[in-house]
Amino acid sequence: MLHPVAASGDGGFVGPSINEFFPKPVLFVGTPFELNRIMIIRLIVLVAIILFFWLTTRRMKLVPGRAQNIAEMGLDLVRVNIAEDLLGKKDGRRFLPLLTTIFFMVLVMNLTGVVPLLNVAGTSVIGVPLLLAVIAYAAFIYAGVKKGALKFFRNALFPPGVPWFLYILVTPIEFVSTFILRPITLTLRLLMNMIVGHLLLVLFFLATSFFFFQADGLFKFFGIGTFAFGIVFTLFEILIAVLQAYVFTLLTTVYIQLALADEH
Template identity: 75%
Template sequence: MNLLVPSANDDGGFHGPTINEFFPDIVLFGGTPFEMNRIMIIRVISMIVLMIIFWIGTRRMKVVPTRMQSLVEMGLDFARVNIAEDILGKKDGKRFLPLITTMFFLVLFMNLTGVIPFFNIAGTSVIGVPLLLAVVAYVVFIYAGIKKNPGNFFRNALFPPGVPPALYIIVTPIEFISTFIVRPITLTLRLMMNMIVGHLLLVLFFSATQFFFFSADGAFKLFGAGTLVFGFAFTLFELLIAVLQAYIFALLTAVYIQLAVAEEH
């Protein structure tokens, strides 16, 4: 199983990253419903590591916490205070905290694999995981709205109060598209495209570095130092993006739920 991305072919020429990197060959269980490529393996490893960390951090809770317990508690407090309760308030924040916390840490861990050596690609850079999480957020958004106001949720969402009746012919289609179609699509694409772009940039810089150092002639080898510096700089930037996109995904999920349970619905 090749977890590294090649940067140059046997002809010695430079070949940049392509979209084919997001569709790697099957390496396990080929020809079965459980076949897995390296991205699927990365996703499974991310989930296992996430569960192990939380299991170790919470299996023996102490008044004076261990380092792992403190780390886990800090992460949980961040999701609770800065996302769930900040957007939904204490009552609804506590109610939807498990969902929001799960989304935040799952997206975060799968994003971080994009900068981990020998993985080199985010588990969220292929549409499966972002789409699944967006569908879950969408279903919970509708569920929360219907449970809050069973008879008025869809009516108030499609026919906002205070709008002149004659304008509903324009407003209602716009509200339907923006609320029930655009939201899950943008939630999916925002996460996926950021991870795709980040991966392509990192592969481009480090592929160029390998090419200049090992295949270029003469003074052209000096360009490898520049691409190496840019590669490390974008690695740090990609770490920031990984955390930021996890935060934004969980935050938008909380915002959509808040809109569903708001009093006007």
């Protein structure tokens, strides 16, 4: 995908490596603003999202066209099924811009992994997943402190119903799981799914290229199998891209909900 050559100099097959995610800079090389392929894809995604919603919402019609209908379906998915369902209408609308931004940013950056000529997810390098996880974590802290800092930290660190002498064990565990592990797990869940998915797709399509153009005799027929697996895993990767966007947004909403709850 990033490296279309599947064979080494001696004719052997060379699979994908972690170097797939560290392409060389191609623009503004040697400056603080240098951009590699993945960073350019991220910029393309941001422009595409802004342009899409600007074009589909600037002249909204009572009977929506196809593009407006797609935009409304996506927005309703986040608003109805995630934000308002978990947070209620008042808090759901308050955090809706954040949740909508996270959902569509993750979704479209995930899908670039299966877009021809792009072929790598913008979320397959830690920068974007970590940034979004930090934003989700900041929203969680903000929601809790805004409602009542004392009650928020007390409920988070000293869960009600626990015998007082067990807080010696429970409080450190709650601190680590609530304030340290949450952003880490959000980051790694998204990042690892995109890395593994990309490497599998690269493996199948490089193998296809190798069998068709490098292998001898009947071994060429193995390319049909690897190509078929590549197509199947491409469809599976699209499903994973959508699910990961939904899960990331859902977990962000759940964390905010826990911060707003009287007890958790």
